[in-house]
Amino acid sequence: MTTDEFGDRRDIPGMIDAWDRVTGAVPFTINQEIPGMLHAKLVRSLSAHARIAAIRVDRARRVPGVVTVLTGAQLAARRDISPYFGPFLRDQPILAENKVRFVGEPVVAVAAETIESAEEAANLVEVEYEDLPAVFDPVAAFEEGSPILHEEPPKMSSLFVDVTMRNRVGTNVANVYSIRKGDIEKGFAEADHIFEDVFSSPAVQHVPLETHVCVASVARGSITVWASTQTPHVVRAQLAEIFGLPLSSVRVIVSTLGGGYGAKTYPKIEPVTAVLALVAQRPVRLHLTREEEFVTVTKHAATVRMKTGLRRDGTITARQSTAYFNTGAYADVGPRVIVWGGFGQGGPYRIPNLFVDTYSMYTNTPPAGAFRGFGINQTAWAHEVHIDMIAERLGMDPLELRMKNVLEEGEAFATGDPVENWHSKELLQSVAENIGWTYPVAPHRNGSRIRAKGLSVSASRAIPLAVSTAAVKMNIDGSVNVLSSSVEMGQGIQTALALLAAEALTVAPSQVHVSEVDTDVTPYDQQSSASRGTYSMGAAVQAAADEVKGQLLQLASEELEVSPADLEVVAGHVRVKGSPDRCLSFSEIVRKSRSGNLMGQGRYRAGGALDPDTGLSLGPGPGHWHQAAGAAEVEVDIETGHVDVLRFNAAVFAGRVINRVQAELQTEGNVAFGVSQALFEEMVFDHGQLQNTNLGDYMISSIKDMPQQLNVTLLEYPERSEIHGVGETALPSIMPAIANAIYNATGVRVTDLPVTPEKVLRGLRLNGNGAS
Amino acid sequence: MGMERADRATKKTKGTEAAVTSEIVAGPPIGAESPPTELAITLRVNGAEHQVRVLPGHTLLDVLRNKLKLRSVREGCGIGMCGACTVLVEGEPISSCLQLAWMAQSREITTVEGLSQDGQLHPVQQAFLDKTAFQCSYCTPGFVLATVSLLTSIEDPSTEQIKDYLAGNLCRCGSYVKIVDAVLAARDQGNPRKRHSSTASPVDERGVHL
Numbered sequence: 007m008t009t010d011e012f013g014d015r016r017d018i019p020g021m022i023d024a025w026d027r028v029t030g031a032v033p034f035t036i037n038q039e040i041p042g043m044l045h046a047k048l049v050r051s052l053s054a055h056a057r058i059a060a061i062r063v064d065r066a067r068r069v070p071g072v073v074t075v076l077t078g079a080q081l082a083a084r085r086d087i088s089p090y091f092g093p094f095l096r097d098q099p100i101l102a103e104n105k106v107r108f109v110g111e112p113v114v115a116v117a118a119e120t121i122e123s124a125e126e127a128a129n130l131v132e133v134e135y136e137d138l139p140a141v142f143d144p145v146a147a148f149e150e151g152s153p154i155l156h157e158e159p160p161k162m163s164s165l166f167v168d169v170t171m172r173n174r175v176g177t178n179v180a181n182v183y184s185i186r187k188g189d190i191e192k193g194f195a196e197a198d199h200i201f202e203d204v205f206s207s208p209a210v211q212h213v214p215l216e217t218h219v220c221v222a223s224v225a226r227g228s229i230t231v232w233a234s235t236q237t238p239h240v241v242r243a244q245l246a247e248i249f250g251l252p253l254s255s256v257r258v259i260v261s262t263l264g265g266g267y268g269a270k271t272y273p274k275i276e277p278v279t280a281v282l283a284l285v286a287q288r289p290v291r292l293h294l295t296r297e298e299e300f301v302t303v304t305k306h307a308a309t310v311r312m313k314t315g316l317r318r319d320g321t322i323t324a325r326q327s328t329a330y331f332n333t334g335a336y337a338d339v340g341p342r343v344i345v346w347g348g349f350g351q352g353g354p355y356r357i358p359n360l361f362v363d364t365y366s367m368y369t370n371t372p373p374a375g376a377f378r379g380f381g382i383n384q385t386a387w388a389h390e391v392h393i394d395m396i397a398e399r400l401g402m403d404p405l406e407l408r409m410k411n412v413l414e415e416g417e418a419f420a421t422g423d424p425v426e427n428w429h430s431k432e433l434l435q436s437v438a439e440n441i442g443w444t445y446p447v448a449p450h451r452n453g454s455r456i457r458a459k460g461l462s463v464s465a466s467r468a469i470p471l472a473v474s475t476a477a478v479k480m481n482i483d484g485s486v487n488v489l490s491s492s493v494e495m496g497q498g499i500q501t502a503l504a505l506l507a508a509e510a511l512t513v514a515p516s517q518v519h520v521s522e523v524d525t526d527v528t529p530y531d532q533q534s535s536a537s538r539g540t541y542s543m544g545a546a547v548q549a550a551a552d553e554v555k556g557q558l559l560q561l562a563s564e565e566l567e568v569s570p571a572d573l574e575v576v577a578g579h580v581r582v583k584g585s586p587d588r589c590l591s592f593s594e595i596v597r598k599s600r601s602g603n604l605m606g607q608g609r610y611r612a613g614g615a616l617d618p619d620t621g622l623s624l625g626p627g628p629g630h631w632h633q634a635a636g637a638a639e640v641e642v643d644i645e646t647g648h649v650d651v652l653r654f655n656a657a658v659f660a661g662r663v664i665n666r667v668q669a670e671l672q673t674e675g676n677v678a679f680g681v682s683q684a685l686f687e688e689m690v691f692d693h694g695q696l697q698n699t700n701l702g703d704y705m706i707s708s709i710k711d712m713p714q715q716l717n718v719t720l721l722e723y724p725e726r727s728e729i730h731g732v733g734e735t736a737l738p739s740i741m742p743a744i745a746n747a748i749y750n751a752t753g754v755r756v757t758d759l760p761v762t763p764e765k766v767l768r769g770l771r772l773n774g775n776g777a778s
Numbered sequence: 779m780g781m782e783r784a785d786r787a788t789k790k791t792k793g794t795e796a797a798v799t800s801e802i803v804a805g806p807p808i809g810a811e812s813p814p815t816e817l818a819i820t821l822r823v824n825g826a827e828h829q830v831r832v833l834p835g836h837t838l839l840d841v842l843r844n845k846l847k848l849r850s851v852r853e854g855c856g857i858g859m860c861g862a863c864t865v866l867v868e869g870e871p872i873s874s875c876l877q878l879a880w881m882a883q884s885r886e887i888t889t890v891e892g893l894s895q896d897g898q899l900h901p902v903q904q905a906f907l908d909k910t911a912f913q914c915s916y917c918t919p920g921f922v923l924a925t926v927s928l929l930t931s932i933e934d935p936s937t938e939q940i941k942d943y944l945a946g947n948l949c950r951c952g953s954y955v956k957i958v959d960a961v962l963a964a965r966d967q968g969n970p971r972k973r974h975s976s977t978a979s980p981v982d983e984r985g986v987h988l
């Protein structure tokens with residue numbers, strides 16, 4: 007066997023379990039059943055903000071098959087349960103205790119022998135609400151006199167060290183992140199022009215086709231949950247805290263997810279399922295309906311007010327920007343999202359004087375959490391439309407204005423840390439060339455349809471201070487097990503890790519098996535999100551594989567009586583340099599040394615802590631800058647306002663691509679996400695009541711909404727051997743590129759997403775050039 | 779967009795009557811003193827007959843997934859909009875979340891479990907595998923079955939026809955580009971009608987009937 011036999015990694019099928027995926031055999035958590043399992047149903051709040059005056063459960067309890075009907079008050083009365091959770095602030099009750107804070111909040115939980123009985127019982131629970139004044143908008147929630155959601159200071163969590171909590175007790179501010187870089191007054195004084203604009207984007211839902219599901223079993227001081235979660239170790243830590251158990255007594259098992267996109271990060275339904283199992287003393291299964299999924303987690307709606315000063319030649323001298331992120335009724339990961347939403351306001355640009363305040367605001371809407379793009383979507387929407395508006399006011403080519411101001415290698419990001427492996431210019435150049443960018447923009451009219459192009463560029467920073475660990479085990483036959491807590495959700499992480507381990511150990515990928523996640527067995531990983539799986543877990547797996555390789559060399563050196571320095575590892579063998587026939591296979595080494603198996607451990611730790619006062623980096627950053635550029639060509643029908651995205655060019659920096667087809671799929675998937683967020687996705691609320699709670703009323707992109715032509719550019723510098731996650735890199739650049747193209751076609755500038763046909767037509771009418 | 783979506787919803791729920799009936803029959807049994815009576819029915823699925831006891835309101839999706847444990851049949855929306863629950867009934871793709879189980883009696887039902895034979899993937903499955911036309915793959919069985927039906931009902935479909943036909947199947951991971959590639963590959967690889975019908979005339983390698 008030689009390394010050549012493994013062929014080009016790019017020839018390996020996109021996913022190692024592809025067969026199971028096309029035969030439908032892949033084991034989603036929705037398939038999980040255990041004997042004696044009960045089915046759960048939640049009674050949810052009908053009021054956006056209210057005191058719970060009374061709950062009547064007698065009729066529900068009498069429904070045949072009902073085992074447990076549980077209220078928040080009952081939970082609060084138990085001494086074996088700590089009934090609140092949340093990754094940064096323990097502000098979310100497992101079941102509402104004495105008040106409700108959003109329509110859809112779980113109030114009562116029912117467990118019954120069949121789902122039909124559970125549903126029937128849930129329908130018979132009566133809850134009396136005394137309505138309180140409510141607030142739905144994050145800017146209104148900031149104003150004095152606004153209704154306050156949380157009067158009491160919530161317990162803080164110590165799970166994460168990367169975010170400084172500056173929540174303001176007695177207000178709706180769940181956290182604040184500020185940047186004070188340079189001298190903002192001096193910066194504006196140096197400017198010849200100052201422009202200020204306001205941008206907003208609505209709440210949207212992730213819509214994983216598999217909704218949240220959890221099966222929990224509680225026995226003699228231990229808990230096992232099968233959960234559809236992207237953060238198994240966080241769920242374990244929170245369940246341990248809720249139940250007052252050591253981590254070792256909580257086991258979280260995660261098989262592959264039917265989509266995540268951030269929705270399945272941090273505890274959601276796991277706490278309530280587990281407490282039901284405890285109270286019922288039976289295993290319990292909870293599987294959300296689509297309607298329930300919509301009110302479980304959302305993408306933060308956000309309003310950004312951005313003021314930028316520039317010299318006559320277009321050089322940015324200063325930016326002052328304030329953003330209000332709507333984190334909903336409970337903070338979830340909102341306190342961290344605003345850090346990204348904070349430095350995101352600097353974009354990929356060189357801004358010497360930057361003054362940013364970003365607020366995570368409580369409102370009476372469903373909790374907002376992590377969403378693909380993590381705070382950068384909302385801010386790239388602002389800075390990329392803003393920069394096009396500025397270019398027009400200055401009479402400049404928007405491409406040139408971007409080129410003039412984007413960061414170059416080694417310059418300071420918004421957080422002050424120098425950017426490395428930075429390629430904004432190259433990415434922009436590539437999409438502009440591919441789309442055939444010209445200035446002045448030349449819209450092309452054909453009857454009522456007008457075509458034009460638009461550009462954008464975006465960037466983000468990786469999660470600092472995060473830790474991933476992995477273990478690699480070599481068996482007596484030379485085959486390899488990788489133990490990792492990275493969750494497979496379609497991004498192909500198991501395939502990527504198998505390829506990396508195979509490469510590091512010079513074995514065939516078919517010899518490598520990557521475990522499913524089981525916190526009893528698989529080592530710690532902070533989270534499978536923020537596109538960090540491939541690079542951080544990948545680095546941990548490589549380190550673990552290197553350790554195994556070191557052991558192989560040591561053992562072979564003893565066996566062959568040669569110094570390890572004179573040995574080399576080639577294609578599953580260790581051999582003496584220069585005498586290829588003095589050679590042992592891995593299997594022989596493990597066998598002869600009577601090792602049983604070899605075990606290696608690896609760890610990846612990111613740096614990059616931020617100063618709580620200035621928001622600036624305290625040391626070397628976490629590296630791995632996510633960078634993208636997008637170019638769209640759209641066709642707008644000015645009679646109907648309908649927009650078709652004809653072509654899209656998405657370019658992302660990919661470092662070294664491990665699995666090309668997966669990197670393409672993820673980027674194409676971002677385009678599918680971006681097109682529908684640009685044009686029609688929006689959760690519509692009326693007094694806190696969601697109006698579009700199903701896939702009939704809430705549109706997501708279908709195959710027909712995809713650009714007719716989609717080019718994905720994966721910019722690689724493989725010689726630097728650096729792996730970059732691309733799970734969400736492209737997304738933030740997509741919405742503004744499309745909106746800028748629509749403007750270039752029609753002269754209609756929409757600053758609040760989505761750019762619906764109604765807004766296009768209204769804009770055309772206001773401009774006085776609607777279809778005649 | 780809205781209009782297109784409505785079209786495909788109607789197309790997908792073939793037998794709209796079933797959908798309408800479903801709402802009436804499945805009316806909430808709130809406060810019922812005794813559980814609704816179960817029906818004993820026979821379903822013909824993937825060539826085998828199954829006796830099952832179902833409630834009148836049980837959908838075909840409920841029964842295939844939960845009683846017959848055919849795990850390729852998955853709910854995405856429950857209202858006929860996403861296609862994740864697609865199965866073939868007499869070769870026609872339907873949303874099994876809208877079809878009442880008892881109404882599907884004595885009709886031939888095909889799920890993805892019934893496509894691969896003797897450890898061999900169906901050509902459409904093989905094409906999806908070759909092109910990696912999925913990420914999480916939650917939607918894949920629905921797309922595969924819709925494609926099987928497409929390739930048996932439209933000869934040599936164009937890219938536009940493919941997109942029209944598959945517009946009722948949603949893939950939130952956005953694997954659409956590679957899905958189209960897979961369908962084109964399956965189309966060019968031969969007309970799958972041949973596999974299922976003994977009366978099909980021979981075709982040449984481009985799927986042209988001889």
Ligand code: FES
Nearest residue numbers: 854855856861875
């Ligand atoms: S679950 Fe049946 S179409 Fe969505």
Ligand code: FES
Nearest residue numbers: 913915949950951
């Ligand atoms: S592959 Fe995930 S929904 Fe289609």
